[in-house]
Amino acid sequence: MGIMSTIRDVARIAEVSTATVSRVINSPEKVSRETRENVYQAMRLCHYTYNALARGFATRRSHSIGLIIPTITNPIFAESTRGIQDVADEYGYHVIIGNSDYQYKQEERLVAVLRERQVEGFMITTTDLRGKVISSLLHERFPLVLLYSTVRKGGISAVGVDNFKGGFRATEHLVSRGHRRIGMLAGKFSFSDRSYHRWYGYRNCLKKYGISYDPQLVVQSDYSLASGRNGAVRLMNLNNPPTAIFCANDYIALGAMEGARQMGLSLPDDLSIVGFDGIKIGSFITPNLTTILQPAYEMGKVGTQVLLNQIQQKIKKPVHILLETQLIERQSTTRPKASH
Amino acid sequence: MGIMSTIRDVARIAEVSTATVSRVINSPEKVSRETRENVYQAMRLCHYTYNALARGFATRRSHSIGLIIPTITNPIFAESTRGIQDVADEYGYHVIIGNSDYQYKQEERLVAVLRERQVEGFMITTTDLRGKVISSLLHERFPLVLLYSTVRKGGISAVGVDNFKGGFRATEHLVSRGHRRIGMLAGKFSFSDRSYHRWYGYRNCLKKYGISYDPQLVVQSDYSLASGRNGAVRLMNLNNPPTAIFCANDYIALGAMEGARQMGLSLPDDLSIVGFDGIKIGSFITPNLTTILQPAYEMGKVGTQVLLNQIQQKIKKPVHILLETQLIERQSTTRPKASH
């Protein structure tokens, strides 16, 4: 390491001004061929490396964006994060990740430290839409896009999937297989609008097909393998258990499968299961998981494009994008036993 | 957004010098109680936010570290990344992630751009140990720790697990269950020392128990679900197929399970499978995956502590840390059919 050489060293060696060196770096076409070559040569000579931090300081643009997610260890967020990183990278931006662990206090803290670090915008999968974090960023007109969200209120940009439609189609798929008694392992409504919309789609589908809604069949829990297992056990121990379960995400679904199996049920004959997310592993377990695919990587990409446009003020109006989900029919869903 | 207020604004309002404001921020005990209060008040008045970028520029410390991994979408890397982020966060550092996709060219490019961004050190899970990237960082004495690695040569710090021992124990477990014909789905040796060591443990274990090594039973492929599936199919189609397979990571193992099942084999009776990594999902599939647990989160934490110490020059000598793996016996391994 030791002392780094600067633009001034280069300038001295090439016998030009620092402005010229800067021009060679940022807009080489503005410099005559001869000087340009000299400058390049000088750079090599003193092992010059560009200091992007100093550039950021001088131009007051950090070329970084802040990303707040529940946790990078959930594959669905890892997937969208990858999309974000890929687009950011392409535009010369980098991403600083903060893990909130679904805790609003953390979210608040992370936004504060990332702002000190001068991120130019935020990409947030929020834990609490009504919290001050979002509204105050909004109020300052700080570039912001919500991911995995579908809010349309008050000038927030958001990109997400149509959770209502997804929940509806998952349920409809089960109905079309002949199920009438359909349970749901839902996420906690308090977390976000996602959980609620998926449930609402489920409920509406039941109504459409004249199936009465039984609150006993709905369990709210968090998005984890363990609570999927517990939830399934609870539902299948009812006097009149469901023949199929729609799970609010794939982790819950995998947990539910395991729970059902531990009770000695055979899948999918004794119980059909649909998930939500479309994580890769779903197609590698037995029976393969039928699920609603969320284009997570795509969502990350699109969201970042929106944010970057907003940062460059190419767009001023908030943007709402709903990506299409897709029903992936695999082996975890079949006709209910009775109607076999 | 608009114009941000600076330390000078605060100084003007509080009628002190900028040095004093700086002191209030960085070492409040050096400032009299009265002035301190005034300064805090002034900060509130003009909605001052600290500019960490400017601090980084002035002190020539970016308070950031670079992390290069194959891809954040692999849960094992997500897990260690989380460990890294948690420790970094604790020490006021942030992490910039680069995904190499197991491509050396990418790795090279990423190191270059992160250096421009003035990261203070690197955490790398490298694709090619012999590449110039590592050696030139080393040569410059640039802070660097290798993750998931166990090299001991030439002054590199590394933290990893004992892949040899892990491979040995996985194999020994199968032998102890009565298996004599044991296949291996190994990673590509060219990628890193990990793949090689796991295989070497496998081979040594066979030797110890007087089982001859059959190269037909070893397939090298990449660390993916799909190649696990293909590999298993290939092995089980041999004239004299194995009764057990040791897989170089859990993804390969899951893929192998799926492949075996597609061939109509029943698990674990027709085929025992051991994985390597200990990803969470392994305990939620049927049969539960027997595996060698790598403490990925822990590895991230420890590695970051080493790196941060190195950055602060608390340690000068390279450090080599080997964390213990752990055999998790679950249901995917049993006695071979013949000896039932």
Added chain:
DNA sequence: AATCAGAATGTAAACAGTTACATCAAGCAT
């Protein structure tokens, strides 16, 4: 009364780039 230590605060340069503006020479039209 003179000296000194120590605490509190101020002064101003430094960090490594960018950029508005100025300068200069060459080429060209008048």
Added chain:
DNA sequence: ATGCTTGATGTAACTGTTTACATTCTGATT
């Protein structure tokens, strides 16, 4: 010859902090 345009380059101020050093003040010690 004069003025005008254009392209290439230089000058120097600016970005928001930190920090070595200087200054001022207070109170204790001689």
